Amino acid sequence: MAARAGGAARAAAGAVATGGAAAQAAGGAARVGALAPLGVRIFRWLWIAGLISNIGGWMQTVGAQWFLVEQHASPAVIALVSTASAAPVLLFGIPAGVLGEFANRRLLLIGVQSIQALTALALALLTAAGAMTPVLLLALTFALGTASAVQLPAYQAIVPEIVPTKLIANAASLSSIGVNVARAIGPALAGLTIASLGIPFVFALNAASFAGLLLVLVLWRGYRPPKADREPFFSATRAGLRYVAHAGVVRRLYLQLLLFIVPANALWALLPVLADARLNLDSNGYGLLLAALGVGSIGGAFLIPKLRDAWGTSRLIAATSALYGLGIAGVALSDTLLITLPVLVLVGLAWIGVIATLNGTVQSFLPAWVRTRGLSVYQLVLFGGTALGATVAGALGTSIGVAVTVAGAGGVVVLTAVWLLFRPLLPTTGKSRALAPMPLTDVPPVELPAGPDDAEAVPDAPGDRPPLDPDGSTLVIVRYEIADTDRPRFLELMRRVEQSRRRTGARTWTLYDDREHPGFIVEAFTVGSWREHLSQHRSRTTGYDTEISDAARALSRSAPAVDHLVSIAVPRHPHPSVTAPPTAPVPPTAPVPPIAPDRPTPTVPSTKEETP
Template sequence: MSSAPAAGKPAARGPSSWAPLSARVFRSLWLAQLGSNVGTWMQTVGAQWMLVHQPNAAVLTSAVQAASLLPVLFLSLPAGVLSDVLDRRTLLITLSAVMAALSGVLTVLTAAGLTTPAVLITLTFAMGCGSALMGPGWQAIQPELVPRAQIPAAAALGSLNVNIARAVGPAAAGVIVALTGPAVVFGINSVSFLGVVAALALWRRTRTTAGTPERLRPALESGLRYVRHAPGVRRVMLRSALFVLPASALWGLLPVVSSSRLGLSAGGYGLLLAALGVGAIVGAVTIKRVRTALGTNVLLALSTCAFAAGTAAAAVLREPWAVAALLVLTGVGWLYALSTLNTTLQLALPSWVRARALAVYLMVFMGGQGIGTLVWGVIANEAGVPPTLLAAAALLLLGCASLLWWPVHKVTGTLDRTIVAPWPEPALTLTPAEAAEGPVLVEVSYRVPDDRVPAFRTAMSALSVSRRRTGASRWGLFRALEDPGTWIEVFEVPSWGEHLRQHEGRITGYDAELVERARELADGTPVVRHLLPPGTREGPGAPEEPGAREG
């Protein structure tokens, strides 16, 4: 947030909502993604409409959406690790080509009349696996394409992209399916992935990863450790789950509402989805002003209430035009909620762990949508569609009320997450032979006057979270009985390589502030020691340089 302008000077305006599109690479990838999203929504309509007249339609149509989303639960984390460790551009090109091939197979089988419900759900699941593997990498490249100040606008444009596709794709698919059948829309989706391949191939990405790439298992563990010790990130995950689990009922059951309750054709169902998309476009255009005026938590509350209203409308109204009108409001709420959660998280994450943390977010949001869709479909099959949708609307309102107790933290997304290097390389007499040697025990000794002890302990409590977030598996603070003015901070890092990564690229500006705050409360320079198990193999070392070393 910028400070108030000086007297007599006009307030500085933030970046335009459309500013990211001025960047050539962002623009080309955005347009390619728009084509792919249109194709994906066309395929979704075609797939669901193939099943809407089958016995147990509520379960089957929900199963199609669940099949596309559930792979996020078990693939998102490995995908996040791969996106942080490997070249994201190459990974995305490969996966996009695989997705094009899978959609091509579905096209051929459908044209030949061989696509049974089981085949359709199986291939949808396979493509869901591809989407799950692509998701963290696609999210993580966004801050590489635009300046930090434009990240909120880029996130809003990303949501706008999806929802323009939602407005155009289903309506077009409804017409095409009615005229020719679903095979054509499946073929269009296959071709759309080739546009993504071309746009990514033309992007000459600047490699920003320093040092030796992390191994997969330690990278996974460090990513989960970061999320576990980042309170603001955890709260965003909680808000995502409380919203998407009940919201998924409308997405999963809308095909059945359209066919059995409203008596609409494939084209009518496409228009209902288009109404959601139009609302989301309105939301994307207005979100910057609304978020500035209302703030994050009020905006999330209004978004949740709007989605609850649309869910209830689908349960009780019989007039298609009335349902469509309320679905426009519902689309606004969906965009506001999704963009707010995504933007807050993007701004809260440092680059070194961004894809891994976003993978956890995608597990919660998309995985929650997949589980919720399947569960609501089963419930609707037993209890009926209207009672199920009304129950989901009630849960949305309860989730809205929970903002009183579990709001998004005000500082989330505002802290300095720029990577800095406040710690020089440790100068040691002996060094471990391998990066995997460990664990490493780091001991930092402080001299703290009695009158500063309360402030010092408060500062160290905040620093303990930072140490764990950046690599420490254990942390403790101790006071010397022989010399009460001496305080010893001890933290354990799983390996020597992990500790060097703390030096090389994990400390953000905010982490450095926490270290400096603790040091300012101590007299003199803290004394640091690095301790390893006695069986550690030794490599070449250098004599210790004069002066203490932090970390």
């Protein structure tokens, strides 16, 4: 079961599923039969329907690219098929992550799948009528890519909801296998269909392939929407971006992904041109090339977890990146199908090795409360890099030649592997214990209410507090008493505490030296609202965060004192009970005597102050 995308984007989606399995395995998931998740009825039907849908999706990609080849479009235009499929993630990836975090995912998928089916049907009818143009084809491909961008985060998050925890790793592996089986079958089937029935029939089969998945989703009973605490849209978006910005390991992984995906996508964008111009293949031959990539990816889905256990994350990514770079350079320089096919099998294996391992490592460092939003940022980097890489490759292919462009891209990928040897990632990803939600012990709120709706009236001795605004900005102040000998160690720990606070919701963070009380250091941080601060305590703080804060807290010679301040809204207009202060009575003024005609008019002193 995997969301549909196009070209390299769909291949990456399959790797995402493998990465999920890797993440779960890293957390020590129990080893059970590889096919055990198929015993879960709803997963089995979704997996079968998803396989059929992905076969149709791969047929659509081949049909679109070959349509442009037959139109004698330039390499730059042909490469835009990958760009049109991936670019929507740049626009909708982050909002889709927020939507997938809190929405009814089943209804979301039904709606998006329906839109995709209608779009694919329009594509088939327009092509059959002879009204299809390259611009219209790219526009409809962009529409299909937009739908994929909206549904992808929800699709990734739905597997843990339908299979037992111990089967999640195997379910993710099966999802990846389904995507890569579709990649092996879809392109070859598309080539045969184009040769015998034409491109419009390929697009029609893609439209029909949505029917099975739609039927399964509509008939699905017993689905329970996520019960996560809902947040305002923009607040939830900021929280997800804030987490990624202050999670150093996650940022490093995203950078590595970007450095790989931009040059690596040259092969996916320009392979149709290589098949036509260098290997003199027709649509059947092009489908055979994509099938070879699919076979390699299927083998990689089974082999990569074992290699990762043996080599570690950094060495595996470096090795598979180097293999991919050398492989696509070989494909670019080869003019013989007998050489190209086995090399593409190795390239498919290397592709799944890099993308799946990076994604699995990312998932192992993303806590549950922000996982869907964090993965949407991952998709933003992945699909955005895909769109950028396809655009650059197309432009270079037109100007300096396709073979030179792909071979040069392979050299750049090899350089990223060398760079990784000097800047290694973490060798393991086993962080499941540290990512489990744990209560925040170092800054406990005063008498936490039972829920956000109860946050407006928290009792306080001797009387009741004034009403508390749950959406009011919250300032948390923590005072530590630190010995001079412990100060360097404490400051080093507080650097990590700052990152922890910011990851979980702090908007500002400052450390102060109390000049009036020597030996005391004051930490102050603000959170967007009291509700969000409660979320810090209840769901956002992980075991890893708690370990850091406890280590800093242990250096304090006395128990750290904590204060919570919640902002008060100052009224714009005075309350009716508030009256103006009384003014002093004005003494009566003596009557002015009548002025005689022969006397000058007296000057009356002004009661106003003169302006200096």
